[in-house]
Amino acid sequence: MRLLLVRHARTTAVDGFCYGRTDVPVLPEMTRAVAERVAPLLPEGVALSCSPLSRCADLAQAIVALRPDLDGVGADPRIAEMDLGGWEERLWSAIDRAEIDAWTREFADLRAGRSGESTRQFMRRVGEAFDAWRAGGRDAVWITHAGVIRCAWLLRDGVRAVERSDQWPGQPIAFGECVTIDM
Numbered sequence: 544m545r546l547l548l549v550r551h552a553r554t555t556a557v558d559g560f561c562y563g564r565t566d567v568p569v570l571p572e573m574t575r576a577v578a579e580r581v582a583p584l585l586p587e588g589v590a591l592s593c594s595p596l597s598r599c600a601d602l603a604q605a606i607v608a609l610r611p612d613l614d615g616v617g618a619d620p621r622i623a624e625m626d627l628g629g630w631e632e633r634l635w636s637a638i639d640r641a642e643i644d645a646w647t648r649e650f651a652d653l654r655a656g657r658s659g660e661s662t663r664q665f666m667r668r669v670g671e672a673f674d675a676w677r678a679g680g681r682d683a684v685w686i687t688h689a690g691v692i693r694c695a696w697l698l699r700d701g702v703r704a705v706e707r708s709d710q711w712p713g714q715p716i717a718f719g720e721c722v723t724i725d726m
Contacts, residue, residue, distance in 0.1 A: 546676055546724040547585065547684045548692045551598040552577040553718040559634050563627035563659070563690070569598045577719035578605035584721060586682055590614045592672075593686035594623040603686040613684075621672035624688035628659025647708040662711070663704050669694040670703060677726060689716040699724050 552573040556562050585591075585606070593603035595618040603616045630638050638656075646653050651663045660668075669691055676683050685691070693712040697705065705711055716722065 544726045545682045548722045561630045563624045565631045582609040591616045591684045592619045599686045622687045625665045625690045626659040628656025630656035650708040651706045673698045
């Protein structure tokens with residue numbers, strides 16, 4: 544079984560802007576360019592799910608418009624980006640360093656931005672979607688976010704929670720990148 548994870552196109556947010564669950568727009572031409580590049584890569588008839596945030600939902604619709612053979616689109620809130628609470632819509636550089644340090648020290652259970660999700664909560668939510676995909680026994684595509692893709696890598700490797708921030712995958716994931724998980 545194969546899970547293809549596609550990160551949304553570059554948003555209109557400035558570099559360094561914290562926007563986890565914030566619905567930040569993407570220029571239509573950026574969405575179209577990613578859809579045109581990704582659509583030919585997808586297997587015929589594959590099920591397509593997307594984060595409900597517009598940067599993913601718009602890309603999913605653009606892909607389906609190019610590939611009517613795909614098995615529709617279902618919005619799945621379990622594959623939305625991590626909720627970063629009070630840090631959302633701020634520049635990362637404007638967030639008190641002590642808050643970020645406290646979060647990285649208690650990475651599993653401290654809520655991001657005090658009111659957001661903990662990493663454990665985030666992994667549990669994405670894990671529910673991952674488990675449903677595996678139980679379904681067929682290939683799927685998720686149009687999603689970098690945090691969800693990193694979480695899926697951990698889940699693939701049997702990791703259900705990370706205790707320390709240095710256990711979280713740090714490799715970059717480009718906007719519009721398609722990552723494959725084989726099981």
